[in-house]
Every structure is written in C-alpha cells, then in structure tokens.
Amino acid sequence: MGDPVTALARVMPIQKPRRSTQEVGTPRDFLGAVEARFGRIALDVAANAENAVCPEWFGPGSRLEDDALTAQAGAWEHVEGWSWLNPPFGGIGAWAERAVDETAAPLRARVLMLVPASVGSNWFNRFVRPHAYVLELAPRIRFVGHPAGFPKDLLLCVFTPERLTGRKAWRWKK
Numbered sequence: 001m002g003d004p005v006t007a008l009a010r011v012m013p014i015q016k017p018r019r020s021t022q023e024v025g026t027p028r029d030f031l032g033a034v035e036a037r038f039g040r041i042a043l044d045v046a047a048n049a050e051n052a053v054c055p056e057w058f059g060p061g062s063r064l065e066d067d068a069l070t071a072q073a074g075a076w077e078h079v080e081g082w083s084w085l086n087p088p089f090g091g092i093g094a095w096a097e098r099a100v101d102e103t104a105a106p107l108r109a110r111v112l113m114l115v116p117a118s119v120g121s122n123w124f125n126r127f128v129r130p131h132a133y134v135l136e137l138a139p140r141i142r143f144v145g146h147p148a149g150f151p152k153d154l155l156l157c158v159f160t161p162e163r164l165t166g167r168k169a170w171r172w173k174k
Contacts (some may be wrong), residue, residue, distance in 0.1 A: 025144030042081025
C-alpha cells in the first residue's frame with residue numbers, strides 16, 4: 001500500500017519559499033468572475049507586458065512608471081474601474097500598505113488584491129483586517145503557466161474608500 005505521506009507528496013506542487021517565480025499571470029477564468037462580480041478592472045498595479053490583466057499597468061514595459069510602489073500618491077485611482085493587485089508574494093506588506101493609502105480620502109482608489117490566506121501575518125493584521133473586505137476563494141487557483149493549482153488558499157481583499165470590513169467565502173467557479 002505504501003506510505004500515505006509519500007503518496008501525497010507526489011501529487012502536491014513543490015513549494016520553493018523565496019525561490020519561486022514572482023511574476024505569474026492571473027487566470028482569465030478567475031478574472032472573468034472578478035469582473036462579473038465587481039466591474040471592470042482598469043489598472044494592473046503590479047505587472048509586466050506578459051502578465052498584465054488590462055491595457056493599463058504599472059511595471060516593466062508599460063507607458064506608466066515601472067514601480068507602482070514609488071509612483072506619486074493617487075496614481076492608482078481610476079474612476080472608470082478597479083485597480084488590480086496580484087503582488088509578488090515575497091513582499092506583500094508594502095503592497096497592502098499602499099492599497100490602504102491609495103483608497104483613503106482624498107485619493108479614493110478601489111483596489112482588488114489577490115494574496116495567500118496568511119491571516120496570522122503582520123501585514124494581514126495591520127493592513128487588511130482593519131481596512132478591507134476579504135473573500136475566501138474556492139476553488140484554488142491555477143496561475144497561468146503553472147501545471148498545478150497554487151498549493152495554498154488565496155484571498156481576494158477588497159479595498160474601498162468606504163473601508164468595508166469583514167469576511168465571506170466566495171465560490172468563484174461553479
């Protein structure tokens with residue numbers, strides 16, 4: 001019969017903390033569900049030419065600045081839609097803090113941030129819990145170009161000027 005732990009290890013994606021790629025694409029089926037629920041995504045604030053989810057993005061190859069974290073205050077605001085943020089998972093705290101800043105008055109951006117469900121982390125308790133509405137995602141997401149689903153649960157954090165907070169499960173794929 002074999003060892004069940006060894007058998008499980010063969011089917012789970014290999015995790016490479018601090019060594020995995022930080023530039024992945026968000027799958028179109030998930031983005032379609034997000035836009036059906038929230039409306040149009042008008043700006044991708046952490047992208048490149050290969051993984052941007054819309055025509056306007058911050059990052060290498062864009063007509064905007066290369067770095068959304070150092071861009072002037074208010075740069076994430078798009079009144080005709082949402083700002084999308086799928087940040088590098090190795091440095092989420094700075095991105096979450098900037099999302100809070102960009103959604104505060106008078107800037108009033110609206111930001112959707114896709115992150116691992118690290119509810120015990122400092123960045124989550126400092127910047128997400130008191131400032132965003134959190135959707136717990138099911139099923140797990142398989143990022144573009146990866147053969148298996150992401151091995152951890154993910155959250156969609158909804159930052160708005162109204163500072164709605166709370167949590168809810170969202171089965172984004174039927």
